[in-house]
Amino acid sequence: KNEVEQSPQNLTAQEGEFITINCSYSVGISALHWLQQHPGGGIVSLFMLSSGKKKHGRLIATINIQEKHSSLHITASHPRDSAVYICAVGVNRDDKIIFGKGTRLHILP
């Protein structure tokens, strides 16, 4: 079992829909990161969380430390949100970084 699991692996939705991507982890973490990778390959950091909730524009990220679970929400989704969304955790015990396998999101116009 991977130490960081994301779901779903693939998601296709219509423009305007509310999107949720989930990330579960099994290790002690110092922080959790949500990253966005566009088809061109560039990676952008969306959020870094160690507790609670953060919001940036139409994006919301939450984390529940007790349940070892995080969610990334996109409100009023748009075709330009189409990308791969990757969850990554900084591991407490050794400072390593472990990535989920990513969620490929496709928003249809």
Next chain:
Amino acid sequence: DSGVTQTPKHLITATGQRVTLRCSPRSGDLSVYWYQQSLDQGLQFLIQYYNGEERAKGNILERFSAQQFPDLHSELNLSSLELGDSALYFCASSVVSAGTDTQYFGPGTRLTVL
């Protein structure tokens, strides 16, 4: 533009060869991270340097080595290259650590080993 630069953008070489990838972090960032992204493995953490010292080590092969110089730029050296080393190599930087700071990613170097 993240402020992190990587050179070269593309690299094509043959098996058995040695290459050096270069990364310049954002101004003020002390930590540099190296990652490998291959089609079958996804993103994998290789190594982190903080202010010139190795801080954390991930799945980095013995054929690979890295260092961070006094001006904080970093180099990743890949030797005895194999076909399976073909991948995108990303560098990222942060002020201190991924446990406390946002990481900023470079555009990546695409390595093709023929």
